[in-house]
Amino acid sequence: xxxxxxxxxxxxxxxxxxxKAQRDRAADTKDWALYESLHAPDHxxxxxxxxxxxSAAEMIANVKRSMESxxxxxxxxxxxxxxxxxxxxxxxxxxxxxxFWQHSGQERWFHAFGHYFETCEKRDGRWVYTSRSLKYYHxxxxxGAEWPPKIDQ
Amino acid sequence: xxxxxxxxxxxxxxxxxxxxxxxxxxxxxxxxxLYRSLHADDHISHNDGHPRWxxxxxxxxxxxxxxxKGxxxxxxxxxxxxxxxxATKAKxxxxxxxxxxxxxxxxxxIHGFGFYHENYEKRDGKWLFTWRQLxxxxxxxxxxxxxxRQG
Numbered sequence: 226x227x228x229x230x231x232x233x234x235x236x237x238x239x240x241x242x243x244x245k246a247q248r249d250r251a252a253d254t255k256d257w258a259l260y261e262s263l264h265a266p267d268h269x270x271x272x273x274x275x276x277x278x279x280s281a282a283e284m285i286a287n288v289k290r291s292m293e294s295x296x297x298x299x300x301x302x303x304x305x306x307x308x309x310x311x312x313x314x315x316x317x318x319x320x321x322x323x324x325f326w327q328h329s330g331q332e333r334w335f336h337a338f339g340h341y342f343e344t345c346e347k348r349d350g351r352w353v354y355t356s357r358s359l360k361y362y363h364x365x366x367x368x369g370a371e372w373p374p375k376i377d378q
Numbered sequence: 379x380x381x382x383x384x385x386x387x388x389x390x391x392x393x394x395x396x397x398x399x400x401x402x403x404x405x406x407x408x409x410x411x412l413y414r415s416l417h418a419d420d421h422i423s424h425n426d427g428h429p430r431w432x433x434x435x436x437x438x439x440x441x442x443x444x445x446x447k448g449x450x451x452x453x454x455x456x457x458x459x460x461x462x463x464x465a466t467k468a469k470x471x472x473x474x475x476x477x478x479x480x481x482x483x484x485x486x487x488i489h490g491f492g493f494y495h496e497n498y499e500k501r502d503g504k505w506l507f508t509w510r511q512l513x514x515x516x517x518x519x520x521x522x523x524x525x526x527r528q529g
Contacts, residue, residue, distance in 0.1 A: 233384075235384075235388050236387075239388065242457070243458075246457035246471070246473070249456075250457075250473060250493060253493075253515050254493070296516045297515075298475070298491045298515070298516070299473075300473055300475065301457055323491075325518075332518075
């Protein structure tokens with residue numbers, strides 16, 4: 226493998242951790258232009274609730290639709306980042322997610338704990354996501370909540 | 379660019395992360411001397427639901443009045459996105475979650491989420507907060523009250 230020096234590794238770790246910060250913020254502030262810009266065009270997503278998407282464009286269309294009427298919280302913790310090469314890495318992040326929505330005039334919520342499994346690559350000098358899968362190991366929901374939710378229009 | 383070497387950048391980043399860790403620790407342990415020491419005299423705070431606090435002294439009096447007596451707080455900050463304008467000036471955005479409890483009854487009053495937008499400056503060799511705005515994405519009032527539990 227083309228080895229990273231100590232400093233290069235720390236700089237790459239910082240860039241990859243910021244990528245995550247921007248992704249979580251883009252999701253929760255519904256900044257879809259920022260969200261899409263963090264992903265390679267050939268990005269692949271797998272999410273138990275919604276299935277598999279094989280391009281960034283497909284992902285953004287689906288994420289927009291599923292999150293538009295939700296208030297969301299995505300918090301990511303304690304990354305495990307391993308470099309396969311100087312321009313390719315695998316990442317695991319512990320995560321907590323919450324979603325809130327209105328159903329029949331009442332607040333409903335969904336609360337999940339799990340891990341993000343991601344890959345990212347440095348392309349044209351910039352780290353971008355190339356794949357993400359989210360696996361929950363525990364979920365909770367408010368009484369009567371359906372997930373994914375039916376939303377009041 | 380910022381004129382910083384990679385190692386200078388990484389060290390400054392660590393100092394700003396420490397500044398944030400100490401601020402969250404100071405507010406939740408009500409260590410107001412520590413809290414004050416992390417902020418420049420001309421620090422400005424601008425939080426949703428409150429007037430602008432134009433100095434660090436006004437901020438500290440206002441925060442004390444809100445939280446010092448009768449409130450137990452939890453402030454957790456996550457995944458910073460920090461950018462440097464120069465070797466002595468930076469901006470940061472942090473994901474946040476907070477809980478505010480009534481210390482007497484232990485009732486959960488507020489469970490909130492949002493993003494801290496902050497400015498930092500290195501003055502006399504020490505990084506300090508110079509500006510902070512909390513932008514909320516969601517606030518749950520009395521989320522564990524009996525009327526909510528029925529929901």
